[in-house]
Amino acid sequence: MRRSIFPGSFDPLTNGHLDIIRRSAPLFDEMIVAVLNNADKRPMFSVEERCEIIREVLPSVETDGCRMSVESFSGLTAHFAKEKKATAIVRGIRAVADYEYELRMALMNRRLEPSIETVFLMAGEEFSYVSSTLMKQVFELGGKIDGLIPEIVETKMRGKIEG
Ligand code: PNS
Numbered sequence: 001m002r003r004s005i006f007p008g009s010f011d012p013l014t015n016g017h018l019d020i021i022r023r024s025a026p027l028f029d030e031m032i033v034a035v036l037n038n039a040d041k042r043p044m045f046s047v048e049e050r051c052e053i054i055r056e057v058l059p060s061v062e063t064d065g066c067r068m069s070v071e072s073f074s075g076l077t078a079h080f081a082k083e084k085k086a087t088a089i090v091r092g093i094r095a096v097a098d099y100e101y102e103l104r105m106a107l108m109n110r111r112l113e114p115s116i117e118t119v120f121l122m123a124g125e126e127f128s129y130v131s132s133t134l135m136k137q138v139f140e141l142g143g144k145i146d147g148l149i150p151e152i153v154e155t156k157m158r159g160k161i162e163g
Contacts, residue, residue, distance in 0.1 A: 004088040007034040007077045011043040016127035020092035025063035037074045047072045078112035094123045
């Protein structure tokens with residue numbers, strides 16, 4: 001049984017995240033999309049909303065039989081992975097700029113839990129500039145981001161902005 005976690009803030013879920021799920025899920029029997037409950041940040045969506053959105057969108061993603069689930073977590077990613085008996089942490093790399101941060105996290109996570117490997121996947125080049133932060137910024141300022149986030153996310157973002 002090969003179980004992985006795909007941790008992130010997912011505020012909000014983007015098509016870049018879905019691309020990484022689509023590419024990585026077939027490598028595992030099970031994958032938990034692990035949504036960080038980060039008390040320090042002021043997210044656009046609550047952790048419950050983020051989980052709900054991912055649960056709604058996941059059935060449309062082809063995962064080649066990999067059993068998908070969504071859970072929120074607090075604290076350290078490495079500890080959550082261990083608690084869930086996962087053997088891998090999946091992360092996507094978009095561009096060179098991601099590498100240093102991801103390397104530091106992977107090495108720290110390995111120090112914390114040597115039995116858990118971080119598996120990196122290269123995001124599709126069409127998503128190389130897509131980040132949740134950029135999506136929120138452009139959307140809030142009235143720019144078009146269709147095709148870069150799932151439709152349901154755009155609807156929910158509009159709901160947040162229009163109140
Ligand atoms: O989607 P993001 O914001 O790039 O995800 C970052 C995330 C959630 C993977 C990272 O911030 C994280 O692992 N946070 C949990 C706390 C933790 O484990 N910190 C030490 C990482 S070495």
